[in-house]
Amino acid sequence: MALGDMIVVERNEQGIAQVLEILRNAFGDRFQTGNSIREQHGHTTTYLPNQMPDGVVFPENTEEVQTIVRACAAHRVPLIPFGTGTSLEGHVNAPGGGISLDTSRMNRILAVHAEDLDCVVEPGVTREDLNRHLRDTGLFFPIDPGANASLGGMASTRASGTNAVRYGTMREAVLSLKAVMADGEVVRTAGRARKSSAGYDLTRLLVGAEGTLGVITELTLRLHGIPQAISGGVCPFPTLEAACQAVIATIQMGIPVARIELVNALQMKAINTYSKLDYPESPCLFLEFHGSDAGVAEQAELFAMIAEEQQGGPFMWTTVAEERNKLWKARHDSYWASFVLRPGAKGLSTDVCLPISRLAECVAETEADIEANGLVAPIVGHAGDGNFHTLVLMDPEDRDEVAKVEAFVARLNERAIAMEGTCTGEHGIGQGKSGFMRREHGHGVDVMRTIKKALDRDNIFNPGKMIAG
């Protein structure tokens, strides 16, 4: 598989023309076809080429989404849900043209049920919007993929991020969804009960479906109480292996760590340069603990002992919010920081996830592979989940380099799958990883295709993504 091997989607010119006409009449200036807005609604985040939709529509409620879906279904025109466009795998590209459904006007927080620790939101609400809204309730929404993504988009890619090790991913965070299916009908996948054994788990089927099965128009999300106390800090290690062993020991001892992030030496250098910091430029773990005052101190001290056993440390930790925020801002900026290592380059982010026992081995082999091939590719990882990213900095115009990067990515994904892992822990398949689905899922791909075909016969929802063959 080559990175450029996208799934081809034929353009249906006649259908597109008809849908443009319908949406223009129905949505007035909430339907736009200008070049810049169309380009902005194609993929803009990585080296993947931009593929513009033919128009962008801004619905304000479920009924309007039904109108759009019915128009696209009647004329067999692609419909691509759009949140904030922060996908790293080309999810919002329009390889066969069609309509981008921008959810930014569906941004109401419909209910906060503090007693039930849940809330109901529209898909265009971003995670930062939600947490701002919750500020005075003592509750928060924990899933944090770095970017200020929309919650609809986060559900669609089964996103997670730095604190999934404690709070889970969007798989666990979504209690229920409302969605418009290809027949234009609305499904509500569940009530608000914490658990249910009533029928197929349609919630979990739509979470991670990347907009290929329906358009999410409402989400019921689990919330958590803001912890009484938070402690955190950075801990250097002599080797990556030692850092990974400390992670395994922490998880095995049942320390309820909220965040445990692996950053390799090269990435530490980039962070220091970009954020003007002076952390040790060796492999480090960034940690955070949530709990009672006594609890977070106990957790931090337990971890310090674990680190020492691995010749790591000193583990400098603090409960002072300002210092912790500085630390996590640096960690979150690491994507952008990486570009100081090769100014002007485009980035390709990998996203393998493994059983944690294989993490050290996989990271070490990957570092060796990067070095052997002369690539510039710092590493950060959500180590508690066995998930790590390399950001390969490349010149997409240099064919030889692209070929080398393609081969590297293929080896990395193969390595992870062979270790019983996955090619994507949290970014999704989109266009960029569709070529690895067969290797990872075998006959499962046929099952997925059967489901897709049964629920979206004419392949109108986000065609050209996820299932390649």
Add this chain to the structure above:
Amino acid sequence: MALGDMIVVERNEQGIAQVLEILRNAFGDRFQTGNSIREQHGHTTTYLPNQMPDGVVFPENTEEVQTIVRACAAHRVPLIPFGTGTSLEGHVNAPGGGISLDTSRMNRILAVHAEDLDCVVEPGVTREDLNRHLRDTGLFFPIDPGANASLGGMASTRASGTNAVRYGTMREAVLSLKAVMADGEVVRTAGRARKSSAGYDLTRLLVGAEGTLGVITELTLRLHGIPQAISGGVCPFPTLEAACQAVIATIQMGIPVARIELVNALQMKAINTYSKLDYPESPCLFLEFHGSDAGVAEQAELFAMIAEEQQGGPFMWTTVAEERNKLWKARHDSYWASFVLRPGAKGLSTDVCLPISRLAECVAETEADIEANGLVAPIVGHAGDGNFHTLVLMDPEDRDEVAKVEAFVARLNERAIAMEGTCTGEHGIGQGKSGFMRREHGHGVDVMRTIKKALDRDNIFNPGKMIAG
């Protein structure tokens, strides 16, 4: 909907005869057609009538399951996976006859990955078998539905039980499944990574599918470290309302309670009589806390304060294993204890689950309904999840009584669904609740039927269950 309104499944006599012949030849005395074994493989747990399969086959591995599936598929004969037969909703009944696939010989524990906190088992392994096997590893499998059910059966009904409030349900516990689909092909739904964004969540689609989409032949399950310390106890309350308010406060404060079980006054009376105990015969909470020595004491003391605020208490708690075991044995025996209230009766267990804020209201209305209709029906609940059971004791031969119980169950399920809950938190739909699917899921039932039809065109897998219309 009446409780007797089962989905009718036509018998395919010719196909059944052919499959009996095939299995007899292929499995020898691991295929049985004697009356008593067939009856034992129909439903035997509740008032639901027994419907025998035509034969029972005991495969020993995935390949043998493929042989059986292919035979049933070729001749359009029902295939009903069987674990230990503890379903409360008639899941193992054979309304159109066919083959019961007994997984009891697929009972190997294939791997324990201590570093990754997971294990790989065959579906016939029971949860007690697994925990016995894990005893020396410092790990345990937490999901505990009471019965010593098979893990394949627990996955199929999305089971949970008393400590789901802390450790989640089978939805969270299953990392990956191997299953034989209707085309006879094997699917492995995922690797062993903690999280993945690679394609549709086939794991969660099969968990809770009640054997209607495929036959599970292998499960990868998450394990947890045995907590350093455990505390627990029983706390009486003046009213059910007060007990439920204490539960809400406990969850909201983020106390990581491992078990928080509601038992009403009538059930306490049954428990005392059956287990020769002298607990207060008022509404009670049974609690358990897991953590460090200091942690479990802190949690128990915090809860005691919450209880006091609700005029509850005294909360007598202990860390002594023997006393705790006595307490939980009494709680787990409550199903059988109930029958002392009406010896010779048959039981019907309800299973609604609600947003926790509605729990007190729903339990109170249900108690009033029970009293107004002169029913004998004690209540126990997994209160931390908003899930509670009534065990209605009835004479299934008394038509008037059956009608009265049917109307009661319909009102209870309607009450829960109207409160944004579900008619089943953990038992599944099976035959007993299929009539409530449309009310609970609306158009979602059509989506489920579309999926079922796409993946099992000839409806061979457990027909007559779950989706009625």
